[in-house]
Amino acid sequence: DAKTTQPPSMDCAEGRAANLPCNHSTISGNEYVYWYRQIHSQGPQYIIHGLKNNETNEMASLIITEDRKSSTLILPHATLRDTAVYYCIVRTDGATNKLIFGTGTLLAVQP
Amino acid sequence: GAVVSQHPSRVICKSGTSVKIECRSLDFQATTMFWYRQFPKQSLMLMATSNEGSKATYEQGVEKDKFLINHASLTLSTLTVTSAHPEDSSFYICSASRPGGGGEKLFFGSGTQLSVL
8 A cells, every 4th residue: 555644634624624735655556545534542543544645534635636646635624632643554445455544633723 | 324333442461361242343344454553643554454254465564373364254353462462562553444435445443552561
């Protein structure tokens, strides 16, 4: 699976949009971009995933560049409860395929 | 939504004892489950892939005789840390993959904090 690069940490003001970038320049054509987050001392939580088109759900939006070499996770109105480590992972689709975590971005939402 | 239950959430044991951690998929059948370990301020490290009815596949550097994995049913996988030592103290997390649907997603348990004295 392709590797990803994320900034180690970011701050965001409560109520503002949080934009978390991810570089995945070696992504293959059949690899999806997945985003998970981990709140302290809990298991990771799925947020969103996409292949090439932008995606939106009740939690976030995922913007993937046309060349698919980078993406941005957008939390439209960050709250204090969104403080977590956010992981961007590229992975081929399939129930038996492993999910390999990188170092992620620690998002700190400030009051 | 899909839920993965992990038990216990916290365990303290003496050095040399064995500890079993259970991971259950509550509302779906999981032919594949994954076990991770996480040290403080570090990312999750994949330890092994647990396959129902067959032997687990371990990642490089993970001792299969130390970390015994059993996936006897489609809803239960167990990880046993044998002869635990203080260096095995860590946060252990399981995940289960729900097949089908619009793109598979992995669901994670809440984790088990193991402290070996």
